Amino acid sequence: MSVRTDQYGNVLSTDSAKAAEAYSTGLYRLLAAQADVVAPFEEAIAHDPQFALAHVGLARALQTVNDAEATREAMATAKTLSDPCKMREQSHIHALDLLVSGKTADAYTAIRAHVSEYPRDAMVAQTCSSIFGLIGFSGQPGREAEMLAFNAALLPHYGKDDWWCQSQYAFALCETGNLKEADAYIDRSLALNPDNANGAHIRSHIWYEAGETKTGADYLTEWLKGYDRSAVMHGHLSWHVALWSLEQGDTAQMWQTVDADVAPGAALGLPINVLTDTASILFRAEIAGETVAPERWQQVSAYASRFYPKTSNAFIDMHAALAHAMAGKSEPLQVIIDHPVGPAADLVPDVALACRHIAAQDWAKAAHHLTHCMADHARIGGSRAQRDLLEHALLTCLLRQDRATEARQILALRRPVLAESVAWRNLTSAAV
Ligand SMILES: [Fe+2]
CATH class of the missing domain: 1.25.40 (Serine Threonine Protein Phosphatase 5, Tetratricopeptide repeat)
Incomplete structure (x- = not known):
C-alpha cells in the first residue's frame, strides 16, 4: 500500500488516495485564503471517516467561516480517532485542539514545539506565521520581530519554490520595515501563485508602507475581480481598496x-x-x-x-x-x-x-x-x-x-x- 502525504510531504494516516487529495486541496485553500474551504475536508471525511487530520482540517476551515459549534464537534471527532495515528499527527491534533479550545498560551507552546520538530507541517505553522496569528495577537513586546524570526526559521525548510512560506516571510519583513526585501519575496511568491489572496494582501501592505497609493489601488482593484466574494479575505482586501480610494x-x-x-x-x-x-x-x-x-x-x-x-x-x-x-x-x-x-x-x-x-x-x-x-x-x-x-x-x-x-x-x-x-x-x- 502506498504512503499518502499532503503537498508538504507529511504522512497522512489514510488508505484513501482521494481522501488525501481532498485534504491537500483543503490545506491549499486555507493557506491561499480561497473560498469554499470547508468542502474539501468534508469530501476527505466522506472518503475516509476515520481520517483524523481531515477532521482537524475541517475544524480549522469551520473557524474561517465562524461556525464555533461545528468547529468544536469536528475537533472532538478528531480526538476520538487519534490513537492509531503517527506521532506527528498526534502532536498536530493536540496542538490544534488547544488552539480551537481557546487555550492560546498552551497552544502557542505546543505549536512552537511541534513546528520545531515538523517545520513543514504548514497547517500548524500557519497559526503563528501571520498578523492574525498566535504571535500577532500575543500582546508581547517585540512580537513583530518574533514573527520575523519565526518565518525566517521556516524558510530553509520550504525552499525557494514555496509560494506560501515566502509570502509569510514577506509580510514579516514588511511589518519590521524591510520593504526592499519584502518586495522581492512577495514578487517571487506571487509569480509562483498569483491566486494567493494572502499574497495579494501582503503585496498591498508593502505598497501601503511605501506610499504607493495608485500602484496599490490599481493592482488590488484588478486582482479582486477574480476573487470570490465569500472568501475570507474579500472584505478586508476591500477595506484596503476603500482606504486607497479615500487617499486618491x-x-x-x-x-x-x-x-x-x-x-x-x-x-x-x-x-x-x-x-x-x-x-x-x-x-x-x-x-x-x-x-x-x-x-x-x-x-x-x-x-x-x-x-x-x-x-x-x-x-x-x-x-x-x-x-x-x-x-x-x-x-x-x-x-x-x-x-x-x-x-x-x-x-x-x-x-x-x-x-x-x-x-x-x-x-x-x-x-x-x-x-x-x-x-x-x-x-x-x-x-x-x-x-x-x-x-x-x-x-x-x-x-x-x-x-x-x-x-x-x-x-x-x-x-x-x-x-x-x-x-x-x-x-x-x-x-x-
Ligand atoms: Fe491588511
Whole structure:
C-alpha cells in the first residue's frame, strides 16, 4: 500500500488516495485564503471517516467561516480517532485542539514545539506565521520581530519554490520595515501563485508602507475581480481598496466599496474584519474631512455589541470602543474601559477613554490617553496599516489644539509615510 502525504510531504494516516487529495486541496485553500474551504475536508471525511487530520482540517476551515459549534464537534471527532495515528499527527491534533479550545498560551507552546520538530507541517505553522496569528495577537513586546524570526526559521525548510512560506516571510519583513526585501519575496511568491489572496494582501501592505497609493489601488482593484466574494479575505482586501480610494480623493468610490463589501450586512467575512475594517474606514474618512452619517456609527456599534458583547482582545476592543464612542453608546464603551482582557489589556482603557474624549471633542484629554499607548502599540495587534488609526487619532487631537508643529514632528518621527496622506498633506506642506 502506498504512503499518502499532503503537498508538504507529511504522512497522512489514510488508505484513501482521494481522501488525501481532498485534504491537500483543503490545506491549499486555507493557506491561499480561497473560498469554499470547508468542502474539501468534508469530501476527505466522506472518503475516509476515520481520517483524523481531515477532521482537524475541517475544524480549522469551520473557524474561517465562524461556525464555533461545528468547529468544536469536528475537533472532538478528531480526538476520538487519534490513537492509531503517527506521532506527528498526534502532536498536530493536540496542538490544534488547544488552539480551537481557546487555550492560546498552551497552544502557542505546543505549536512552537511541534513546528520545531515538523517545520513543514504548514497547517500548524500557519497559526503563528501571520498578523492574525498566535504571535500577532500575543500582546508581547517585540512580537513583530518574533514573527520575523519565526518565518525566517521556516524558510530553509520550504525552499525557494514555496509560494506560501515566502509570502509569510514577506509580510514579516514588511511589518519590521524591510520593504526592499519584502518586495522581492512577495514578487517571487506571487509569480509562483498569483491566486494567493494572502499574497495579494501582503503585496498591498508593502505598497501601503511605501506610499504607493495608485500602484496599490490599481493592482488590488484588478486582482479582486477574480476573487470570490465569500472568501475570507474579500472584505478586508476591500477595506484596503476603500482606504486607497479615500487617499486618491475618490470618496464616491470609497463609499461604494464600503457599502458593497466592507460594512456590516455587506461583507461576508469574519466579524473581526467586519467590525475593525468598518470602524477604521469611517474614522479615517472623518478625519480626512469626509462627512460620516451618524447612522453608520450606529450600525457598526450595534454590530460590535452583537458579536462582541464581552471584551475579547485589545485589537477588537479598540475598534469596538471607537464605534461605541462615536455612536454615543456609553454603556458598552464603559464595559470595555472597566473589563479589559488579554495580554495587552493594560493598553485598552487608555485607548477606550481616548475614543470617548475624541467623540466629545475633548482633544487634550484624548491626546493625554493616547500618548500612554503610543510607545508600543504593536502589542495591541493588527498590522501597521491598521494601527495607523492611533497615529491618525493622535495627530488629529494635536491639530485640533493648534499644536501643528508638534503634530508635524510626531508625523515625521513616527510615520513619515503618512506625510503624503490626504489627511496631512496640508500639514506637511505648511511652513514650520
Ligand atoms: Fe491588511
